[in-house]
Amino acid sequence: MQPDIILETKGLTKEFRGFVAVRSVDLKVRRGSIHALIGPNGAGKTTVFNLLTKFHIPSAGSIAFNGIDITHEKPAQTARRGIVRSFQISAVFPQLSVLENVKIALQRKAGLDYRFWQPVAALHTLDPQAMALLDQVGLSNASHLLAGDLPYGRKRTLEIATTLALDPELLLLDEPTQGMGHEDVDRIKDLIKQVSAQRTILMVEHNMKVVADISDTITVLQRGEILAEGPYAQVSIDPAVREAYMGTEEEEHV
CATH class of the missing domain: 3.40.50.300 (P-loop containing nucleotide triphosphate hydrolases)
Incomplete structure (x- = not known):
């Protein structure tokens, strides 16, 4: 090749x-x-x-x-x-926030997706990286919204952000x-x-x-x-x- x-x-x-x-x-x-x-x-x-x-x-x-x-x-x-x-x-998780959707993908990339026993606070370390991804796709202002409440086009944008989280x-x-x-x-x-x-x-x-x-x-x-x-x-x-x-x-x- x-x-x-x-x-x-x-x-x-x-x-x-x-x-x-x-x-x-x-x-x-x-x-x-x-x-x-x-x-x-x-x-x-x-x-x-x-x-x-x-x-x-x-x-x-x-x-x-x-x-x-x-x-x-x-x-x-x-x-x-x-x-x-x-x-x-993705099939975006509608009951989670936009930020949480991206953090789930980041957990997967980091090998943390099955560590359910970790306290939620331990995952806050992923917040800066997740926000940087949302900023890259123009969704940082919507980070607190439920993914299910986003308009269709914005949901597709979120799906791309979660994909990018896997680098x-x-x-x-x-x-x-x-x-x-x-x-x-x-x-x-x-x-x-x-x-x-x-x-x-x-x-x-x-x-x-x-x-x-x-x-x-x-x-x-x-x-x-x-x-x-x-x-x-x-x-x-x-x-x-x-x-x-x-x-x-x-x-x-x-």
């Missing part, structure tokens, strides 16, 4: 009882980049994410992270290596702007760009304006196979891509 490639798949394939959801996907994610995985519904994007995070076992092919074959690792092993999928840890080397974002209004989309887009300075991001995203604005590389899937790959300027003019996906999405997001 080239040193600037953090994640590489070769011939990645997943078959479900005769249906091939992902077929021979060769993916290279460059370290420090924002790499978007796009395609119409049913293209295999979520299956690829599930393969990378080990919720599915590949039918064929391999996955390497930092040059190490992780194809047959357990999900927890892969997460410990620094591959974390956004919204996987991932590779962050997988699964539809980070789904269901959001324009203002929240812009906020999340800016946040993704901001946090990418310290890590690599692979994201599945339908909003083509977000993809165009912040992605370094785009991989287009169709029927489980790679249809095209490259920067937005190149991919967006590919006739096959426009026919399969980009045209209808561009119309929706103009």
